Amino acid sequence: MKDVLLNPALDRFAVYAIFASMALYTVAFLTFVWHLSRLSSTKVKLRKSAVSLERSALAITILAFLFHAAGVVMRGIAAARVPWANMYEFSISGALVIVGIFLAAWFIREIRVIAVFVTGFTLLVLGSATTLFYVEVKTLMPALQSVWLVIHVAVAVLATAFFNIAAALSIAYLLRNSVRLNNSKLLIAKVAKRILSVFPDSRTLENIAYRFNVIGFILWTFTLVAGAIWAERAWHRFWGWDTKEVWTFIIWTIYAGYLHATATRGWSGARAVWLSLVGFAAVIFNFTIVNLFFKGLHVYSGLK
């Protein structure tokens, strides 16, 4: 790689766009919460008004997504490469893909209930990205100058996004199924129960979550294989139990276990769903704790 011209000024604008999207996501999040509470209202009139509320929330989310996308694209242009080479960039791109997939799946009616989770989680990711993970635009170190950066990491982002949406649906499933919540007499439990009553039935939630997990699993397998091919080119071996490789393997194994569990008597249902959530916890652990505190070859956060 020769003579790259970075554009830190453009990156300023990229950050402003991300901040703008965060403000909009906040509004969208609150509107979705408002919508849920309206939807579960005992008054018919309020329930009817919920539809327009949902529509506005969706419009705001789309607007937030556009600002978010502009931020990611500008970051890429400012750095003169794909915008997913360090933790900050992986976070903003990953969150963008999550929202993108969610919006693309909006036609699946049952998925809409996780809008609160998706906008909330995106806010959380963007918040930590801008405050904890931010680094100025830098060129790629020679080890990252590879076509596999584009492929391996992009697919890892996609896989994470699918797992994420599945995890949101799984949480919704567990809440819907929660015996303790159903038996509780606390006021808050009653409110929660009313809100949950507008959720799709648990079987549907479980099925859609399964589908997203299956796609996530296929993409994760690809990430693992592509990573091994890249590792052979860069480090002379396709597999060396580097900490990141270990955790990629652990995540793969847990989700493989989840897929087997759905087909095993006594393990399908809530237990399998819990297993997929353990898998997603491992994904988050891999991205945060392993990236920042574990010693290994994948040291690309760019943080000191």
Place this chain on the structure above:
Amino acid sequence: MSLLSNVPQGDEILSPKLGWRGWLRWTWAQITSMRTALMLLLLLAVAAVPGSVFPQRSADPNGVTAYFKNNPELAKTLDAFQIFDVYTSVWFSSIYVLLFLSLVGCVIPRIVHHWGELKSEPIAMPRSLSRFPAYLKLPAKASYSMPRLAAELQRKRYRVKVTPAGISAEKGYLRETGNLVFHMSLLGVLVAVGVGGATSFTGQRVIVEGESFVNNLAGYDSFSPGAWFDANQLVPFSVKLDNFRTTFDLRNRTNIGTPLDFEAFVSVREGSQAISERGLIRVNHPLEVPGANIYLTGNGYAPVLTFKDADGNISFSGPVIYMPQDSNYTSLGVIKLPDANPKQFGVISFFYPTVATLKTGALTSRYPAPVDPFLTMNIYVGDLGLDSGIPSNVFELSVHGLEQVAGGKSGVKPIKLELGATQTLPGGLGTVTWDGLKRFASLDIAYNPMQIWVLLFTVLAFLGMITSLLTPRRRVFVRRGKDDFEFAAMAKNDDPKLEGILEDLVKFLKRRK
């Protein structure tokens, strides 16, 4: 009589007697059950965790050494449990061996069964259809044609069996085929990885500009062959490092000094060839020669130094490899002069490509390229311990028992050198001259003949997995009753499309040709 017989003999046996064959069969049934497979899979995930928490000998041998230094007692205990070799440990290995045993035991009968299914027709129509997950019923009409419906199902790639009772149709056999291919391919991956580990080798060599690496055992700084690999199998070739070029960023303010590219320009001579070919090794772009791939894994500076004793005799002359300590290539070099006159001494030296002074007065490097190169040296006199026969690290000088005569607390300032300059050493040790500056490259040389098989089986497993996960297995039954048509469908997994499939069939039937 059969050993499995549980007919009580006499009075003494009340519980069923299994016998050793029975126990074997019972154990096998346990191992091959899905529940056990699932447990083993999850156990494998858990067992992999410690390898990411504790340093591993395979991935981070220095980390293990440091761990032993810092917690000697704990390290010994942990080592007894193979915590520093998790992935080759007895316990980790037994989990995956059991898992694969379970896999084989589970998959082989399924292959036999699936083979039978592939060769036979769809299953016979069940008696009652109304309990199927998808079910439709409509009044019969004369225009409704069963043969047309059968043809339509065939067109939709169903396997169709027509009987007087109605139509049985089935599709999605690929779901099971893909599943079986996936699992068998995993076995292939495991075998290929295992054989690859035994037949491959890796080695390291640090090489300075102008030097050559010859591919034989003596050419390596370190060499780790697999169990079945013999050093005689090394394919003869040599690689000469002609020039090592680095490119550091000077253009972008926030990025100054960041490496943009490392390029090792080499001349390669294969076998007994007289002519050498030019080659280029870069990070992510290894050089491939028959029987080996050569990877660039590191680089740094090698100042060329000459040490002369008081009489002017050369005690050392040549390039010295300095290991980079930070991103601006502040580098540390060690020189041992066991044959120096009047006494042997060692040197710990720092190299600064672009020297700068910190507020504390300490020196540092501000930029990784040699804009203003500078050397400092601390000198230690005493027995270097090289004659004892104990192997020592060439990059480390154990100063224990040595007397420091320059730098540090010795009272004498460290030797400071600019490129091309000569300095006198204290205590009549002679002089040192900095003649030139070269670069070095760290190369990994590796070859795994089974790699292509690992890739092949992995790709096969991946394709099998996708096919299996994305192909729905569906059964459709159509029964012509006296006054009505019954449609039913089921799938192996939850399938939201079943209703739609039946509706489409009804629509087709109602169409007038």
